């Protein structure tokens with residue numbers, strides 16, 4: 744039997760995903776050592792490998808088949824636009840992708856004005872403004888602390904993740920429009936889905952059962 748390889752997004756999501764995988768019988772005790780800097784773990788008995796990658800790279804590993812299966816946020820899946828199958832909503836890390844900014848910017852959105860949009864997610868922002876709203880905007884790519892952009896005058900609005908809303912609130916910004924809801928998803932390589940059909944379908948149905956119980 745060949746190894747089934749999982750790519751998990753490093754951090755809190757990987758930890759929670761492991762807890763779920765444990766419930767369906769996949770174990771990897773070696774991964775629980777908080778001081779370990781190891782990136783890949785093998786369970787010889789169950790013929791599985793689990794590796795930890797940067798979240799934005801997970802869809803790449805899965806598209807190229809370096810991982811059969813990946814677990815990553817829907818924000819990353821949408822932004823990366825890779826060819827893969829999205830098979831399960833794990834319901835972890837629920838949040839929303841929103842257009843946010845100062846209250847006054849709402850009018851600029853309603854009148855379809857040429858505005859600047861700062862974001863870590865240029866593809867999601869482009870798709871929303873160009874294809875859904877048919878509004879021409881200038882997209883400015885940033886790498887973090889996006890909420891700063893409208894405060895310091897870099898852009899009129901931002902496209903960003905809102906979870907509790909406290910970052911927006913504490914910086915005097917509001918949600919102006921909601922783009923979509925987000926949560927962690929399991930994705931599968933398209934060839935693996937055919938070659939390892941039995942194992943992967945069993946994994947999906949076991950996961951569905953565990954998730955319905957939680």
Ligand code: PRP
Pocket residue numbers: 863886887888889890903904905906907908909910911
């Ligand atoms: C994310 C996101 C928001 C914040 C939303 O940032 O970009 O800034 O969390 O969470 P909240 O609604 O609960 O306040 P992250 O912490 O990932 O850091 P970043 O600034 O580097 O993107």
